[in-house]
Amino acid sequence: MDVTLLGTGAPQGLPRPGCPCAACATAVGDEARAATALLVDGALMIDLTPGPAFAAARAGQSLTGVRQVLLSHPHDGPVMEVPAGLPQPGRVADGRELALLDGHRVRAVAVDIPGTGYEISGAAGERLLYLPPGAAPAGPANGNGRTAGGGTGPYDLVLLDVQARPDALAKLRASGAVDAATDVVAVHLDHDVPPGPELHRRLAAAGARAVPDGSTLVVGEFHAVPDLPRRTLVLGGARSGKSVEAERRLAAFPDVVYVATGGTRDGDQDWAQRVSLHRERRPGSWRTVETCDLVPLLEAGRPGTDAGERGADAGGPDTGAEGPGAGRPDGTSPLLIDCLALWLTHVMDEVGAWDDATWEAGGRRALRERTDALVAAVRQTRRTVVAVSNEVGSGVVPATAAGRRFRDELGRLNAAFGAECEQLLLVVAGQALALRG
Numbered sequence: 001m002d003v004t005l006l007g008t009g010a011p012q013g014l015p016r017p018g019c020p021c022a023a024c025a026t027a028v029g030d031e032a033r034a035a036t037a038l039l040v041d042g043a044l045m046i047d048l049t050p051g052p053a054f055a056a057a058r059a060g061q062s063l064t065g066v067r068q069v070l071l072s073h074p075h076d077g078p079v080m081e082v083p084a085g086l087p088q089p090g091r092v093a094d095g096r097e098l099a100l101l102d103g104h105r106v107r108a109v110a111v112d113i114p115g116t117g118y119e120i121s122g123a124a125g126e127r128l129l130y131l132p133p134g135a136a137p138a139g140p141a142n143g144n145g146r147t148a149g150g151g152t153g154p155y156d157l158v159l160l161d162v163q164a165r166p167d168a169l170a171k172l173r174a175s176g177a178v179d180a181a182t183d184v185v186a187v188h189l190d191h192d193v194p195p196g197p198e199l200h201r202r203l204a205a206a207g208a209r210a211v212p213d214g215s216t217l218v219v220g221e222f223h224a225v226p227d228l229p230r231r232t233l234v235l236g237g238a239r240s241g242k243s244v245e246a247e248r249r250l251a252a253f254p255d256v257v258y259v260a261t262g263g264t265r266d267g268d269q270d271w272a273q274r275v276s277l278h279r280e281r282r283p284g285s286w287r288t289v290e291t292c293d294l295v296p297l298l299e300a301g302r303p304g305t306d307a308g309e310r311g312a313d314a315g316g317p318d319t320g321a322e323g324p325g326a327g328r329p330d331g332t333s334p335l336l337i338d339c340l341a342l343w344l345t346h347v348m349d350e351v352g353a354w355d356d357a358t359w360e361a362g363g364r365r366a367l368r369e370r371t372d373a374l375v376a377a378v379r380q381t382r383r384t385v386v387a388v389s390n391e392v393g394s395g396v397v398p399a400t401a402a403g404r405r406f407r408d409e410l411g412r413l414n415a416a417f418g419a420e421c422e423q424l425l426l427v428v429a430g431q432a433l434a435l436r437g
Contacts, residue, residue: 001040001041001104001120001122001123001124001126001128001218001219001220002040002041002042002216002217002218002219003038003039003040003128003157003159003216003217003219004038004039004056004059004061004214004215004216004217005036005037005038005159005185005187005211005213005214005215005216005217006034006037006038006039006049006052006055006056006059006213006214007033007034007035007036007037007049007050007055007213008033008034008036008186008187008188008189008210008211008212008213008215009033009034009035009036009187009188009189009190009213010033010035010036010133010188010189010190010191011035011036011073011075011133011188012035012190013033013034013035013050014027014031014032014033014189014190014191014195015027015032015191016190016191019191021191022194023191023192023193023194023195024191026194026195026196027191027195030212030213031195031196031199031212032213033189033212033213034049034050034051034055034213035047035048035049035050035075035080036049036133036159036187036188037049037052037055038130038159039056039059039061039063039066040104040120041102041104041122042061042062042063042065042066043065043066043067043068043100043102043104044066044067044068044070044100044104044106044120045063045066045068045069045070045086046069046070046071046072046118046120046130047070047071047072047073047132048069048071048075048080048082048089049080050080052083052086053083055213055214058213058214059213059214059215059216060214060216061216063083063085063086064085066086066087067087067100067101067102068087068090068098068100068106069082069086069087069088069089069090070089070090070091070092070106070118071089071090071091071116072091072115072116072117072118072130072131072132073113073114073115073116073132073133073135074114074115091108091116092106092107092108092116092118093108094108094109094110094116095107095108095110096108102123103122103123104120104121104122104123105120105121106118106119106120106121107119107120107121109129109131109137110137110138110139111131111132111135111136111137111138112135112136112137112138113132113134113135115132115133115135116132117129117130117131117132117135117137118130119155122219124220126156126157126219126220127155127156127157127219128155128156128157128158128159128219129155129157129158129159129160129172129177130158130159130160130187131158131159131160131161131168132161132188133161133164133188134161134164134165134188135160135161135165135168136165136167136168136171137168137171137172137175137177153176154176154177154178154179154181154182155172155177155178155182156182156183156219156220157182157183157185157217157219157220158172158177158178158182158183158184158185159185159186159187160172160184160186160187160188161186161187161188162184162186162203162206162208162252163186163189163190163192163193163199163202163203164188164190164192166206166248166251166252167251167252167283167285169184169206169207169208169252170251170252170253170254170283170285171254173252173253173254174254174255174285180225181225182225183209183217183223183225184206184207184208184209184225185208185209185210185211185217186203186208186209186210189210198431201432201434202248203226204226205226205228205248205249206249206251206252207225207226207228207252208226208252209225209226228384229421229422229423229437230381230383230384230385230422231378231381231384231385231387231420231421231422231423232246232249232385232386232387232421232422232423232424232425232437233387233388233389233414233417233418233421233423233424233425234246234249234386234387234388234389234425234427234432235389235390235391235414235418235424235425235426235427235435236388236390236391236426236427236428237390237391237392237394237395237428238390240427240428240429240430241427241429241430241431242339242388242389242390242427243338243339243388244281244430245425245427245432246336246338246386246387246388247281247282247336249386250334250336250384250386251283253334253384254285255285255287255332255333255334256283256285256286256287256333256334256335256336257286257287257288257289257297257333257334257335257336258282258286258287258288258289258336258338259289259291259294259297259335259336259337259338260288260289260290260291260338261290261291261292261294261337261338261339261340261342261343261346262290262338262339262342286336287333292342292343292346292347294337294343294374294377295373295374295377297335297383298335298374298377298378298380298381298383298385299377299380299381300383302380302381302382332383333383334383334384334385334386335383335384335385335386335387336386336387336388337385337386337387337388338387338388339387339388339389339390340387340388340389340390340410340413340414340417341389341390341392341410343374344371344406344409344410344413345406347367347370347371348367348405348406348409351363351366351367351370353367353405353409354402354405356401359405367409371409371412371413371416372416374413374417375413375416375417375419375420378417378420378421379420387417387421389410389413389414389417390410391414391426392406392407392410392411393407393411418435418436421436421437422436422437423436423437424436424437
């Protein structure tokens with residue numbers, strides 16, 4: 001089954017007409033995108049794009065064999081005209097199945113916004129899922145292998161709005177509809193993300209890719225999916241966007257465990273506001289564990305260990321351990337640790353590192369043992385880990401001995417932790433720079 005993408009952009013296209021933003025200004029060449037539309041084996045068309053006949057011709061295709069045109073969403077972009085000779089567009093009711101004469105079967109998939117998704121099966125059993133812009137499959141992901149369209153097993157190809165709805169991809173992964181071999185292609189691309197390298201970097205972090213308008217994909221054909229790192233360290237200064245970047249890297253994955261090392265601070269309104277903002281950003285399916293006992297979390301899932309989220313939770317309250325992701329076995333969920341600087345502060349408190357006499361009498365050695373144990377656990381972990389830490393070595397030299405000690409120890413911790421990570425990022429002014437990977 002061949003799928004030609006006549007367009008891959010949002011309904012208004014990219015660049016948007018008359019929009020002066022930087023993303024639209026740089027959306028040129030292969031990064032310029034018409035409204036998303038699919039041509040399946042030259043016989044089935046899903047959604048319309050401006051000038052579909054010309055778009056097909058540019059892709060080396062023809063619309064003369066099209067027998068069915070289906071729409072997935074109310075169109076709010078430029079006015080679309082149906083070319084002469086094409087059937088009038090229609091829509092399949094949710095849950096209904098349409099059998100075409102050429103052997104394709106189309107099942108309508110309910111989504112959580114006005115519109116309809118489509119599961120398309122080819123004569124040889126290939127399966128793809130297409131979702132309208134801003135949509136996710138309706139209903140919970142029950143994790144029993146039941147896919148969005150009612151079948152079982154993963155799709156060969158999924159086309160969806162990855163940038164606007166990473167949670168839709170997470171839901172499909174949780175249900176078994178998407179696995180490591182599924183080709184995930186981002187469509188409905190808009191001007192929310194700068195086109196070019198930044199767009200492709202973000203998509204790769206979600207296990208997805210984008211292709212230019214006019215590309216033809218062979219459903220079921222092997223395509224190298226983005227290689228997702230097991231361990232990532234995200235560094236940055238205050239308010240640099242490092243936490244947002246870390247959260248973005250796991251937004252398209254289910255059952256994430258958010259490890260908050262800062263806890264709560266009675267009477268500190270500024271800290272309470274920061275914690276509240278972080279909580280509001282997180283997907284509702286994520287679980288939160290407030291603890292600085294990181295080693296058991298990292299070791300969970302290794303042969304011979306039975307520590308998991310429940311065991312590691314002794315250091316603080318779990319704010320969602322019975323939430324939507326709770327059915328996943330302990331030790332397999334991805335970890336987002338935010339942040340190592342607060343973990344180090346906690347450990348330095350415990351070993352008495354702020355007092356010079358205690359530091360020299362054994363505090364230094366005790367801190368080394370704790371950081372070495374953490375780094376060793378990172379090296380051996382079987383879990384996907386994204387950790388956040390502050391980059392403090394480029395600012396003003398602290399005025400106190402304790403401040404300089406913390407700066408030096410955090411620099412050592414960042415270097416040792418980062419040495420065990422496949423990917424290392426530095427976030428400056430909201431922009432992620434890859435230092436490794």
